[in-house]
Amino acid sequence: MSVRAHIALIVIAVCLGVAAFIGLLNAGMRAADFALLRAQGAGSQLESLHALDGAAGRYGRQVVDQLLFGYDRGGELQTARNDMDRVLANLARATREELNAFTGSPDLQKELPEIETVRRMTDLYHAIDAAAKRAFSLSASGDGGEAARVVSREVDFRLTNELQPLIDAGIGEERAEVAEQLAMIEAERSRLLIAAAVAGGLLLLVVALLAILAMRRSHRGTTTAAAETRAAMAELDRKLKALEQSRGQLLADIGHQLRTPLTVLRGEADVALRSAAGDTDALRVAMQRVRAQAAELALLFDDLIDAARQESEAQPLVMQSVRLEDVAAVAVDEGRMLAEAREVAIAADIGDDGAEIEGDFRHLKQAVMIGIDNAVKHSAPGATVELSTGVESGRAVLRIRDSGPGIAAEDQPYLFQRFFRGRAEQDMMNPGFGIGLAIAKGIVERHGGEIALRNRSEGGALFEIALPLRVGTR
Known part of the structure; x- marks a missing residue:
């Protein structure tokens, strides 16, 4: 065969290889997208189940308060009922949306029992609430003993031994599904990288053969073509x-x-x-x-x-002169909404004398909010999270201290990696996917600053952000 015929065959082989690789890439991306859709659906259900767990606890406490005091103080029982109805509706909607992702999938039949479980939870709650209303009626008529027995037997017992196991089982299943889908996404990514490496190696081999054959015609032309191809x-x-x-x-x-x-x-x-x-x-x-x-x-x-x-470009920063104390004050004000739900207080000591930095106010506030949220999630009810600002060595410094369990030594090197969740996150059953600290790190570093999270000698953790002062300020 002539050199030209050899080149034609090699080009055809390259085209077929590229077509096969593109097909494999598309299949892998579709599988990864489907796994991501399932992980998002399971994540929504997991969030709703955690919300239901909290709402059920509040409902049970308010029923007991109603029986003890004989009236709904501040409408809190009705609020607890409204929360239960809303959370159950959200859970049903999240479950239906997750099932939509299984349309045409052989796994659909395995997921259908989740709808039945949500229906059982809803029916069980309505039966418990009906029993609670009957107990209130008995108490109002003077039969306090029977009212207490109804609450103990048909409200508290069923909340603890019937509804709570359903919630716990659902949380465990959705956590496992999220972990499974994330593992599947990572596996697809690894397969694609391996396939890309193999395809790249084969293509480079083909290019090398093409270069050798073409060298018979023109060494200089072949060298240029090979370099351009690579x-x-x-x-x-x-x-x-x-x-x-x-x-x-x-x-x-x-x-x-x-x-x-x-x-x-x-x-x-x-x-x-x-x-x-x-x-x-x-x-x-x-x-x-x-x-x-x-x-x-x-x-x-x-x-x-x-x-x-x-696509791959970072979100632009709107840089302007910003006072660190203003960023801290807004973040603390909004952070108290997060802390209140966990019965945690936030104490602020903003003493930087109006230190100014060059930065994007909204992104900086987001980084501070991530630090506050992290401290609140690792604090026990009744604890206080301390936030302070100051100027040290020509830098504006913000620190957030908590009195939580601290950071395990084996977790320290991975704190700012995406999707990393340390041992304390598992022990405290904190929700999330482990991306907050990575986001905060990216924001701070784009501002030319430094971020750290470490243990305090007196216990708990210290979250610290240090940013350069604006030129012209002390």
Whole structure:
């Protein structure tokens, strides 16, 4: 065969190899996208189950208070009932949405019992609430002994021994499913990387053969063609890896970035609902905060749209002169909504004399909120989280201290890695996917600063952000 015929056959083989690799890549991406969709659905159910766990506990306590005091103090029992109805509705919706992801999948039949479990939880709660109402009626008619027996036998016992096991089992199943799908995504990623490496090696081998054959015709021309081919393959490999990384990062950041403003919105709504009738000032303040968080959500969605358009490019920072004490004050104000739900206090000591830095106010506040949220999640009820600011060695420094269990030595090197969840997270059953600290680290480093999280000698952990002062300030 002539050199030209050899070259034609090699080119055909290269085209077939590229087509096969693209097909494998598409199949792998579809499998990863399906696994990610399932993980998101399971995550939504897991969040709803945790919310149901808390709501059921509050409901049981309010039933006992009602029986003891004979009236619904501050409407808290009705609020607990409303929370149960809302959380059960959210759980049912999340379950249906997860099942939609299984349309056409052979795994659909294995997931159908989840709908039945949610229905059992709902029916069980309604039966328990009906028993509670009957107990209140007996108490009002003077038969306190029978009322207490009804509460013990049909409310407390069924909450503890019937509803709670269903919730615990659901939480365990959804956690396992999230872990399974994340492992599947990682496995697909590894397979794609291996396939890319094999395909790249084969293509380089083909290119080498092509170069040897073409060298008979023109050594200089062949060398140039081979170099251009290798450069094109390297660029293609770089773009594929960058696209994979940006897609994964974008999807992982969405849940974390939206969680905090949504939690604050819910807290402010609870404050408004608990406000005394006619307390327009408290209601106005709550609505103003709700409006501010709605604006924050709009900005987050803008960032997500920009990120989708720019793919691998980072979200731009809006740099301006910012006072660290203003960032800290806003973060503390919003952080108290997160702390209140866990019965944790936040003490602020903002003493930096108005230190100014060059930065993006909203992103810096997000980094501080991540530190506050991390401290609150690792604090016991009744504890106090301390936040302080100051100026040290020409840098603005913000510190957040908690009195929690601290950081295990084996976890310390991995704290700022994406998806890493330390031993304390598992022990305290804190929700989340382990991306908050990685987001905060990225924000601080893009501002030219440093971030650290370490144990305190007196116990607990210390979260620290150090940022360079704006030029022209002390």
